[in-house]
Amino acid sequence: MGKKLTKRAEDYSKWYNELVVKADLAENSGVRGCMVIKPYGFAIWEKMQAELDRMFKETGHQNAYFPLFVPKSLFEAEEKNAEGFAKECAVVTHYRLKNDPDKEGKLMVDPEAKLEEELVVRPTSEAIIWNTYKNWIQSYRDLPILINQWANVVRWEMRTRLFLRTAEFLWQEGHTAHATKDEAIAETVQMNDIYAEFVENFMAVPVIKGVKSESERFAGAEDTYCIEALMQDGKALQAGTSHFLGQNFAKAFDVKFANKEGKQDYVWATSWGVSTRLMGALIMTHSDDNGLILPPNLAPIQVAIVPIYKGEEQLDAISERIAPLVKELRAKGISVKYDNRDTHKPGFKFNEYELKGVPVRLAIGQRDMENGTFEVARRDTLEKETVAEADVVAKIEELLEDIQKNMYKKALDYRESHITEVNDFEEFKEVLEAKGGFLSAHWDGTAETEEKIKELTKATIRCIPMDAKEEAGQCVFSGKPSNRRVLFAKAY
């Protein structure tokens, strides 16, 4: 496994980068800013996809697929959206290579194969999708349209980090069309709630639901709902967003419908997405200096069993005893790996499963064979105990449930102890430096104040929480009146 991980306390950022690579989750590729998601990392992403997809379908959404490329003229139809993404677009200008006669047969872009209109590689698909919806919608009977797409998107980021910010990433993007404003807002809120439910119940990551300030809003949206999580280093991470797009895209693409009264109106829209960025949130919320800690609900391997033996005969005896246990666990839907590789020692395997965050590890050696026991270890607390064979299945089931709960609770405790109410700007800066986390502060509602606070402290408004209570106060920066607190933090 190579040398140990850098410790979090030493260099959190380095710890993260090393962990992602060493735990076989992802690595940088030969293409600037693009990652390779390795099988173990992809298996976690597939489990996330499966759960989200189920939740989307249960709420009436269907999957579809729209083109990777967006013609420049379509892309710029909704101005704010186009401007918001213009600086991070990959642009296809030519469609053919040819052997360059000057350079001994090397391939070159064929200048004659220039596209009449450049194509933008989708950074998000509102433009191409609303250009399509235009042909699908004539009457209120065609509404709502509730579509999701699983896709790759490209945003040409200058500074990239595995999972957190990559030039290409995988995501899902929902795009819905509605006859009324209320219905579209209800959809926006529903999807933000679904994201919160998924992130809390499967990823064991507590989130705060809220809405973005205007400066942090999605380009082209009227309102952006979000879920914000807190990482172990006190920085916030936006885990999902759901946008109420108003009639902006309908107007840009001229998508009208005849309502029940026969009158023409523009369609109301939403879009919502989560991405492989969630992998970053998962890793940074839970893992420790020994490696990943995965919640049982998303772990590709929930239980690893390591035999400790000398010689083939002992291994055969252990394997024979393990076989019915593996079968029983699998029948219960628990994913088990019995690791009988003879190329690696038990200690190596223990380290590997610790590094890879497998929730429960069983070990069985000669003494366990004699006593009819197993050594059972849980990854989250690193506690071990000896369990009698008759009790081991029940113990594993109990542990998987308990680890899931415990991980959530631990993350919630951390988060709760890192929301600090601050009432003046000195306090704001002090707490931000000393402790980090969310700062609950009054804000005068202006973009200018928001921008100045960002310049001075790097903290941004993460959200105006959905449950923010009415409270008279003065803006932490300008001293102007405010009627509720918002959450500031440094963020990924």
Add this chain to the structure above:
Amino acid sequence: MGKKLTKRAEDYSKWYNELVVKADLAENSGVRGCMVIKPYGFAIWEKMQAELDRMFKETGHQNAYFPLFVPKSLFEAEEKNAEGFAKECAVVTHYRLKNDPDKEGKLMVDPEAKLEEELVVRPTSEAIIWNTYKNWIQSYRDLPILINQWANVVRWEMRTRLFLRTAEFLWQEGHTAHATKDEAIAETVQMNDIYAEFVENFMAVPVIKGVKSESERFAGAEDTYCIEALMQDGKALQAGTSHFLGQNFAKAFDVKFANKEGKQDYVWATSWGVSTRLMGALIMTHSDDNGLILPPNLAPIQVAIVPIYKGEEQLDAISERIAPLVKELRAKGISVKYDNRDTHKPGFKFNEYELKGVPVRLAIGQRDMENGTFEVARRDTLEKETVAEADVVAKIEELLEDIQKNMYKKALDYRESHITEVNDFEEFKEVLEAKGGFLSAHWDGTAETEEKIKELTKATIRCIPMDAKEEAGQCVFSGKPSNRRVLFAKAY
């Protein structure tokens, strides 16, 4: 539903294009050559994906994800592969847009944001993947690597048709690395067999397994195995390919490993893929002048139930009787749609489910309510019968099985009656014109003959069948000696 479909006998190609759009499978997008896969079409593709993914995992493969972009220098490392795809590449040359001051704020490609090295949008991923495998493989202990990826790829085709040939399409591509030639060949054959099993058992499309002639081989492969299907118009369609890549990519990317004896050797490779092209094969094998016919194993809706009623009271009575039936069918894993929309008449619904190829349709009206019966119709033969309520679940289960088998048998009968042995070139041309299908003919093994036959007749060698028996003969074109027959056909 608009006017009727063009009949197959009138214009097969037009029938196909209309059917794809009218049955809500896919449509052309605002981007040249790129399609939108609509929810109903995508639901079929998802079912295909789920089965194939299961089969891949059962044979030890894992999913992963590699970058969309391939730097030009990597792309050209394996020369034959690069040349094979050079003419159909989309190339990213710039990464930023900006507002053009000359044109009133319209976006333009920012000339300053030119990439140092152009990026090819992947037409296939061997290059980027082998550049990655290089870092993963040191010893025989790192082998085999058995990875699959579900992805979009882009090939800039000049003449496109929905599903059959599109500039962007969805596919899976397996890329495996092995220590020995034999193991790599066994993998290549195994995956071709898995494709055949899937296409025959789920799509109900019979296929011929074979290997490609050198001219039809994948660029960069030593051998291409394939499965070939026959469409109703007598044209063949390549439904899947599995390539034995030898050590070509290992040599191009310098991927060596230490074998058990400690000696350095190049790694052996395979790649294999099927794409959304399978949707085209599915449609063209089975459908008729009334619309799609879907095999029950892939139908998103297996049973549609249409109530025939006057007034709300009758509908309520019918709905009450339908409820337990729907529940029972769903518990058996059968997907059911009870269509109680009051916006459309029963006749409209009948046409819609016929057009969309739903395997079994139930209708229930006043007389059925009185008699305790259902009208049960099967899509493949259009036969109807009246079935007593007590027997209806068993009848549906029987029909779903029978339709799956019957569709396969019908397609197989057609295929078998369209393989013609021909022994001279006049006969070759006559049969090709009059009847189409596969022509089983002797061939002298040269690319020149193959090319001339293609020029003169548009027929190509689809494959040298795996089960081709040794048989002395003369080449149908050159008269030179040959020791087995190969299959020619016009192809999609």
